[in-house]
Amino acid sequence: xxxxxxxxxxxxxxxxxxxxxxxxxxxxxxxxxxxxxxxxxxxxxxxxxxxxxxxxxxxxxxxxxxxxxxxxxxxxxxxxxxxxxxxxxxxxxxxxxxxxxxxxxxxxxxxxxxxxxxxxxxxxxxxxxxxxxxxxxxxxxxxxxxxxxxxxxxxxxxxxxxxxxxxxxxxxxxxxxxxxxxxxxxxxxxxxxxxxxxxxxxxxxxxxxxxxxxxxxxxxx
Ligand SMILES: Nc1ncnc2c1ncn2[C@@H]1O[C@H](COP(=O)(O)OP(=O)(O)OP(=O)(O)O)[C@@H](O)[C@H]1O
Numbered sequence: 001x002x003x004x005x006x007x008x009x010x011x012x013x014x015x016x017x018x019x020x021x022x023x024x025x026x027x028x029x030x031x032x033x034x035x036x037x038x039x040x041x042x043x044x045x046x047x048x049x050x051x052x053x054x055x056x057x058x059x060x061x062x063x064x065x066x067x068x069x070x071x072x073x074x075x076x077x078x079x080x081x082x083x084x085x086x087x088x089x090x091x092x093x094x095x096x097x098x099x100x101x102x103x104x105x106x107x108x109x110x111x112x113x114x115x116x117x118x119x120x121x122x123x124x125x126x127x128x129x130x131x132x133x134x135x136x137x138x139x140x141x142x143x144x145x146x147x148x149x150x151x152x153x154x155x156x157x158x159x160x161x162x163x164x165x166x167x168x169x170x171x172x173x174x175x176x177x178x179x180x181x182x183x184x185x186x187x188x189x190x191x192x193x194x195x196x197x198x199x200x201x202x203x204x205x206x207x208x209x210x211x212x213x214x215x216x217x218x219x220x221x
Contacts, residue, residue: 024199050064160189
């Protein structure tokens, strides 16, 4: 279970967010500038909170009061961003295996072949990112994040740079990941219909405040 209680301020913008994610998919929606990416960055360890804590199954990943700060590579959190952020000089295969090879065999969650089949990227393995379409890049980025063997997957507008047609092609893969791998996911998107395709558990963020609803989530519109 992921639990967080975080504060962060820069200039006029202040973020205050408290929440709990115990499995399944939670969507995180809200207008531009609401603080969604900043919240994800603090959970992943890419941004330090001014005050607060993030715990995974009771273990502190960050706790400002005790000066605990686990760097991102020690958190076992998979990240997928809008533009994939693949390593341009590596083939698809080496992008996919980048995190996998750095995990001890005993910690590896999924065999590469299973993920390659799940995402239907077997025919792309020898290509480099520049020779992939936007949708293919995002499938490879998702595969790379999964082969890192994360305990939690954070997706920050993973489909935002794709046209509607491509989005419709990728959403079923995300459903497959949800249904076959059982990883908890926090999915940021402006598009609430996209989020609702994957989950009816939606958090809202506005002007730096996170609204999770009375039961830690909001169900229904
Ligand atoms: N270093 C900084 N200094 C000042 N303000 C910052 C800094 N970094 C982020 N902000 C502000 O924090 C706010 C939250 O930004 P954030 O990117 O988290 O929002 P978002 O909800 O993810 O937006 P979008 O949907 O457009 O990606 C914005 O108003 C942004 O300008």
